[in-house]
Amino acid sequence: MRLVIERGKTVELAELPPWSIALDGYVQGPRLDNILHRYSFDHHKDCIRLITTATCEQVRDAILLGLDPSRYTAYVNDVDTDTALALWELRNPFRLREPKVGHYIASAGLLDAHGGGYPLVYERRQIEWIGVPETEARISGEYEKLSAQELSQLIDRIGERFELLLAGKAPSEEELRHIETKADFQRLFDGTGWTMVQAADPHVLFDLYEQGIERIVTCRPQKDGSHTYTVARRSDFVDGFDVPTILAALDAVEKGWGGGSTIGGAPRNPDGSRSRLQPRQVFELVEACVCRQMNSVR
Structure with missing residues (x-):
């Protein structure tokens, strides 16, 4: 699977070539074109958030229901945990039946779709830990200066943390709770x-x-x-x-x-x-x- 990163770019689904997957806002809103195999997995426009899952959950469901991502090019215009996990799924479709994968993807999806408003995500801190590379880059002000290659590396680092979480090598929710600090505002x-x-x-x-x-x-x-x-x-x-x-x-x-x-x-x-x-x-x-x-x- 090929990845194209174009910061801030948005296009219509019809502008993409065949065998394209647009993620999390590259095309605004969820879209399906089965004739030319063009798909947009998004939950930012033309949707009600209450009944629209996050991008990583849309991609998970698509793969489990028959989408083979191997031939596709994925397009992204920004990087966050939701997008990075969607790309991890596209690169690792054979792992989506693993119970831990499904559990953490569902948790990440609830956090992202509801912007922190959903109260029963018991792995919230572990999901936040996955996304620390992106969060730190934004807080430091470095994020806006990252090149496409550096954004790709950021995606890889988030994916590596997800692998550690799945392998039981990440900090536990309890450990993260003890060191948690509230956001200053x-x-x-x-x-x-x-x-x-x-x-x-x-x-x-x-x-x-x-x-x-x-x-x-x-x-x-x-x-x-x-x-x-x-x-x-x-x-x-x-x-x-x-x-x-x-x-x-x-x-x-x-x-x-x-x-x-x-x-x-x-x-x-x-x-x-x-x-x-x-x-x-x-x-x-x-x-x-x-x-x-x-x-x-x-």
């Missing part, structure tokens, strides 16, 4: 029923949800002067913060914002940069959108 603005925070750790949503904060925009400054933003609500049942509407309002000001029904974020540009909007601008745009939503139902 700074509250920037309080909106109408929602909060904007600045945090370096991309897993900060886990801790915010545990504190009862269910409507959130996170902000992380990058070294190039742009900002990473995530717009999230804990689930599709949290009202007063319609994420797709908010993302559409932001996209009208700066192209490239997008996501699913509960989580989305800033543009992912080919040069590694993200949004050029400043935090106060984003706050004001989101707050105006939230107020319009509330007024429309009164």
